[in-house]
Amino acid sequence: MKKTIKWTVKEIADAVHGTLNDVEKFGAIEISSAHFDTRQLEAGALFIPLKDKRDGHDFVAQAIEKGAAATLWEGHVAGAPTDFPVIFVADAHSAMNHLAQHYLKKTQAKVVAITGSNGKTTTKDLAASVLSQRFDVYKTQENYNNQIGVPKTILDMPIYTEIVVLEMGMDRPGEVESLASLFHPDVAVVTMIGESHIEFFKTRENIAKNKMAIAKGLRPYGILLYLEDEPLLKALSSQVANTITQRTFGFSPNATFSADQVEEFMHKTTFHLKGHAEEDEWEIPIPGRHNVSNALAAIGIGRSFGLDWSEIKKGLAQVDLTKNRLEWLEGINGVNILNDAYNASPTSMKAALQYFAHLKGDGRKIAVIGDMRELGENSAALHAALADSVDFATFDIVYLYGTEMASLYEVLSTQLPPQRVKYFAKDKMALVSALKAQLTEKDQVLIKSSFGTGLLSIVDDLRIGQGSSHD
Template identity: 35%
Template sequence: MTLWTASDAVRATGGQASTDWQASGISIDTRSLKEGDLFIALKAARDGHDFVAQALNKGAAAAMVDHIPEGVPDDAPLLVVPDVMAALTALGAAGRARSRARVIAVTGSVGKTSTKEMLRDMLSGFGKTHAAEASFNNHWGVPVTLARLAPDADFAVIEIGMNQPGEIAPLAQLTRPHVAMITTIAPAHLEAFENIDGIAHEKASIFNALGAEGHAVFPCDLPTSPILRDAAMQSGATIWSFGYGSDRVRPADMTQTEAALVLRAHVGDMRVSVRLANAGAHFGMNGLGCLAVAQALGLDLARAALGLGHWQPPAGRGLRQTIVLDSVEELGFTLIDDAFNANPASLEAALEMLAKITPAQTQTGRRGRRIAILGDMLELGPDEQSLHEAIAQYPAIAAVDLVHCVGPRMAALSRRLPLRQRGRQVAQADDLTGLVHLLVAPGDVVLVKGSKGSLVSRVVDALRNLAVAEPGSRAHRKS
């Protein structure tokens, strides 16, 4: 299917096309480029113009550039623009303008990407649904997502993030959502804000893009919820709060089992049940918020709940797997990969989930342990040491048998733990990767959690590599 023609892209960006071309997709990375994509030569860590020739050789339909790169012939299929980033933003705006999709924008301190994927699964049962790839939620990720939006899509889910004040409002205005959802407000990016109220005001600016026909969805049980409510009211949008204190969308109960989280909710006059496989309780409120979105869109709630039940935590965000160490005896351990992001709220929730899982007992009678491998939580500002120390006081950590700490910030936690729980404390993730065979045993349940920059995902990879690789084995089996 043709996504952009040369003439459409010229009208959108004000650029000049060297030839007549048609593109079926958008790419900003030659490593993931597909034949027929329009390659966008962004200038980031590397200048995308250096890869234009490679993109065209791999089958790109054309490249958006601000000059003809060296080694690229003058008659190559190009869209030449004054500024590539500005042109990408314009292309995203044009993609949004021509689409019939009902657009849902999602932000929050925790759970943006997971909630975006929940919404994708929920809405796919009602029509053609487009959603952001991975965590495409910044000044280039949002325009890319909108530029990829097919005109005939029924729904679009756009994730919006921030690192600094003033980033969310312009991205929300670009997105022009029908529904804007805030997952939660928690200590994250505190380096850039004076306090958590500042984070709430920034997140609440997503509602500025709503009008009287829009819908604002936000949690009502937070200390910062009044800030969110005030912003929603000022937008003139219909308010859909969710949480225990909501009169519109509230949980009746949430039951955590070893295999799933069962959420029963009151949505208006209806009672709805959702089963989230392999999910911890921290995903329950995200699911509740998705039900609020479904109600705002006027969707059938029973079908929405069924769609939500198809979702499972992805890699890096709570994916649970059984790592088989011996395919004959079927000995292995459970790995919970939550290595993509971490802040105090999400870490506490992950530990609560770990505490609910009962380690297995092997045929020899050995009972497994609950083990946490925790990497630094980043961007917490001047209180980062006390926030890491405070983990030792989380109620759920008492159920953890052993805690291995990765990074200089987590060293503060290691010092606070009782000796019986104190595992290895290392300066960086690579110091642990060669030791993973000493850290786990059959029957164990192992949580790996940390900010992406702590690189504890490398520990996850090393743990996965312990799996047997015999033909027909069930290594890396999802549980």
């Protein structure tokens, strides 16, 4: 069902605190969507000229050619279109936030906001699947989880949306608190604290403070869910306003939503939920013990909205996952590829390596791991520390890629013979050639790295019927 937004240009001008160039002539024109990218723009849309690497004002003429019905325009920028609906604003990004706030109020959709160093995307997917058992739900698409992506998600949601599940990421201090304060979640979740973006935060304690600041934006009497197993979050929980209901999840028996008896398989993970019958086994179609923690968060979200256990269980079992997160793919020569090359931090890298090590299979286990980004002055030490998660007894060959992985190679090359650890600093083609020459039927291949390392192109090269180019 297509959304049926019908803003008028005058309504938008009022919502963004802007000035329409001709209210009488243009005020009643109807707008059906809002975009900042002309490649996605539809006829009848509002164009939002954001400034990033390029100035969006340079693309207004193109937006008009593609059928835009109106545009925002920052008042200090010269050259605004004439004889076309123009809403003058002080700042286009702020105006976009105001419009998203207006639309959220108009739909009266409830808001679930999810943050954390790892697990945000999987928890979002699980939560959306659970909640959709009873409600009309819209969730963050792809990686739109930043200062631009969150309001875009809201503006993209269908008008009949009852709950929007927002993933909130951060690169710099204050970003999560800012987003939560703009869009006031009814339920907020903090998944875990790792080392992602530690270059900008210096310590895990600072990361925890900035993630836990999501609670400051909660609606009065909202619900905060956080990982019981993380001491940094437990310590900060005492600073949360006493009007907020706090619940926890994790493997600790003290958690509100707790699991044990976890069993990991190639395409699923099973567990038992605290307080439920011994024979009542829960299942998620996702590999990895760490994803049970994400499922527990989703269970807590479902219960926060009054879903019964059977609805939650069904939602977990039929989740539609965002691509490139622990995704099994069929590869060349009959190999099985475990693709997790979209994101990586020391915590998620260790979790993936540990899951992969314990996985049963007939073929060899081959790990292809690339650089983890934005670790700052700690990068060399954090890469080297991954050696503790490389199971020498089960990993047949380890391929390392990227300049930062030199630190791990220095450690592993003293512990493994040359035929079991290979290092490629920059040459992806050489890495692909080495892999293709080595892979045989039933081999299991883990590919894990930060997105910027570019190992997704390696995934494409190793898949049947795929191909890609390399830098």
